[in-house]
Amino acid sequence: MKRATKSKAGTPPARTIPAIPPADVLGRLAALKTTPTPDLKQQWRELFATEPPPYNRRFLESRLAYRIQELAYGGLKPETIQRLEALGEQLDGGNPVLRRIRGDDKPITGTRLIREYQGVEYSVTVLHDGYEYQGRPYQSLSSIARAITGTRWNGWLFFGLKNRRGTA
Structure with a gap:
C-alpha cells in the first residue's frame, strides 16, 4: 500500500487505497472466512482508509467482500447513486435520519x-x-x-x- 507523506501544513494526507486486480478477487473472497479477525481489521484499514467499526466478524467479512469486488470491478455508476438519492428524498423529504428507521419492528420477509x-x-x-x-x-x-x-x-x-x- 502506498503511503503519502505529511503535507506542508502538518496535516496527514488522505491514504491511497490499493487497486485490486480482478484475477485476485476469488482468492481474496475465499480467504475471508479463515482470516483471523485482527487481520480482517487490518484489511479494513487498507481498503477503506478508516478504522474498522466495532461490529461482529460476519459484518466485517461481508463488507470487505463487497469492497474487494468494488475496487476490482468498480462501484455503482454516479448516475445510479444520484437516482437512489433522488428516490430516497422522495420517500423521506431529504431527511437521511428517516432512511435508517424501519416502518415496523418486524424482521425482514424471508428471515x-x-x-x-x-x-x-x-x-x-x-x-x-x-x-x-x-x-x-x-x-x-x-x-x-x-x-x-x-x-x-x-x-x-x-x-x-x-x-x-x-x-x-
Whole structure:
C-alpha cells in the first residue's frame, strides 16, 4: 500500500487505497472466512482508509467482500447513486435520519428465526403478512411460542428479538 507523506501544513494526507486486480478477487473472497479477525481489521484499514467499526466478524467479512469486488470491478455508476438519492428524498423529504428507521419492528420477509427449546430446534419463517411455522401461517410470534411451549409467551422475547416499543 502506498503511503503519502505529511503535507506542508502538518496535516496527514488522505491514504491511497490499493487497486485490486480482478484475477485476485476469488482468492481474496475465499480467504475471508479463515482470516483471523485482527487481520480482517487490518484489511479494513487498507481498503477503506478508516478504522474498522466495532461490529461482529460476519459484518466485517461481508463488507470487505463487497469492497474487494468494488475496487476490482468498480462501484455503482454516479448516475445510479444520484437516482437512489433522488428516490430516497422522495420517500423521506431529504431527511437521511428517516432512511435508517424501519416502518415496523418486524424482521425482514424471508428471515428465518431459529430457537432451541428443551433440546429441540424450532424454525419460523417471516412472511409479508405474518409468520410460517411447520407449514402453517400464524399472525404473531406469541401464538407460535404458545404452540411450541404450551404456555403464554411474549413471542419477541421467546425468539430473542428486541422490540423498539420496549415490550420485549
